[in-house]
Amino acid sequence: MSAPAPAAPSATEALQPGAEVLLRALKDQGVDVIFGYPGGAVLPIYDAIFRQNAIRHILVRHEQAAVHAAEGYARSTGRVGVVLVTSGPGATNAVTGLVDALMDSIPVVCLTGQVPTHLIGNDAFQEADTTGITRPATKHNYLVKRPQDVARTVHEAFYVARSGRPGPVLIDLPKDILIGPAPYTPPSEAPHRSYRPQRDPDPASIARAVAMLKGARRPIVYAGGGVINAGPEAAAALADFVRHAGIPITNTLMGLGSFPASDPHFLGMLGMHGTVEANLAMHDCDVMLAVGARFDDRVTGRLDAFSPGSRKIHIDIDPSSLNKNVPVELAMVADAGRALAALNAAWRADETKQDRSALAAWWEKIEAWRATKCLAYNQAHGAGALIKPQYAIERLRELTAASGRDCFITTEVGQHQMWAAQFLHFDRPNHWMTSGGLGTMGYGLPAAMGVQIAHPDALVIDVAGEASILMNIQELGTLAQYRLPVKVFILNNEYMGMVRQWQELLHGGRYSESYTASLPDFVKLAEAFGAVGLRASRPDEVDRVIKEMIDVDKPVIVDVVVDQTENCFPMIPSGAAHNEMLLGPQDKQVEGPVSEEGMVLV
């Protein structure tokens, strides 16, 4: 201790306004962009943003959109998305986005303004109990009450948001804390005092998994969004495993892109609108490897009929996802990437041979299911022919692929979302963003905005329905302001198509309130926001509008006028089993399989 200690900065020197400390902490967390909307309680933060250049602020038109934009940014980059909104209505407007991120395990940090600490609890102007309201809407939240907690809380929030099963974390910041002097503390390497999720798989469990899978005669891999959250190495390890073992694989809605759709091992998406081959293979398999998936009710259908004869292995980072809906024989808490890497290593080290002839017979069965071509549809081309929505999406797939551009897809919620999931093929992770768990109409446009901010040169397309797109249509203003060339591809059936489909199949064709009268002219709407508006009404116009959409270096709305009566098949009605699928309009009689219990599950 003889060397002179470096002069400690004097206490006053080290202190800065809380808002400055906040921005410094964000910078140290590697933040380069914030999606936000100002208001009284966060003015000190906006002042600090004004006086720096390291962090870009994107001004959205509604706080819900700020959260979805941050989600799009996060999902397409693997980084934490950041949101900044004011107190009261700013915070309450953000709640839908937060729950969306919670359900889909998306890392987001949301900063909310709050009334000064001495006014909390006074029903002050624009006061809301934000931490109370968002407790069940976030993975975790904080109310910062002391200046010395600002920096530490930000660092901890980023750690919590991205660790374990990722999710949204909210920090409520009273105005006096933002204005008053606060010390800065850099990120700490020390382990968190209580939150330390397990990431490495138990080697004995890996060995058991190898034995179960090698002994399988009809194995299947069921992979979900957890593989994507675990990073590109996880998807690479998954592809390695599936190809090496020669096992069929299906993806959840959230997992699309975690395995290349163009690979013959891929059976397509499973679940309510999954393919025949995926759902029947899940039903008939003898060993199932579920990884980063959570046996959601849209996937399992009727629980007691879900894959009744299989032995199940489940790998998940979240212990509460294991044995939640479906009891499994082998449950493993681990990061999907680490578990798959360990599985690959153990598989190769193990001498046991697979039953290749049983596997060949299994594949033969699967190919027969595949041969039913369950996604087939009829596109007429004569005079007066209507555009089938599936055709529009298939052309979108072909023409975007032909463009050679790096293409990211977001969606709204409804039939168009399911057709996008069925017909667009994803060969890479992080290129498909859809609201899976919450099913939030209005997600796609702001999410696309966030994706485009992160990938300025990419082709970013929101596959939309005419009803959903109106839920966050104001974001066309954001696209214009930041010159974000996002494409909105509307399958316009004038109906809340998914609602209409359920009403047709389950409620005797009584189309109660599912038709939208007085829709806007989307071409003129685009023009009003400085975007390009295009319309296709006949099948032979589809290619032209898609090509023009891709070529224009501006935001574009494409209004594709589609057949209003088309339904999304295959479909497993709620409460039915995987082998009770409706394959097309000929299977309309669903009175049989849909029990009252099933209706409740809608």
Add this chain to the structure above:
Amino acid sequence: MSGTSAIEKHTIAVLVDNEPGVLARVIGLFSGRGYNIESLTVAEVDAREALSRITVVTSGTRMIIEQIKAQLDRLVPVHKVRDLTDEGPYVSRELALIKVAGTGEHRVESLRIADVFRARVVDSTNESFTFEMTGSSDKLDAFIRLMEPLGLVDVCRTGAVAIARGAGGL
């Protein structure tokens, strides 16, 4: 669903950061997910580390009990979750204050039963007694039932606190 749908009763000890909102997180988890709370107690047990200990008595199928523990464990301010019912013998105690009003034969009888149950008189007037009693929740139930015909006026119970037997800590 799972093999057994029998309802089990479990006593779970949870060590948490003593910070605002932590109890709301735990209670919100139970109400939000429809889990049952039979009793819940909480108090700080380590002032230096600012840790509180929650004892929660809950019931559900085996699958639900496992869910409850996993859900508790993933809350950020939760340090430890232990299922005392699963992890060997434990001692569980509850404290109750029980007020009985009456005169004559009833009054004498209540005092006699209190003596058998080792309840202490902590307040008395000419026509009432308030008993303090500590014991297992079952024993408290039994005592309270016996007091009912003798003029039971008011009951206040703490809910169970519980700790594992033997030398080991949480």
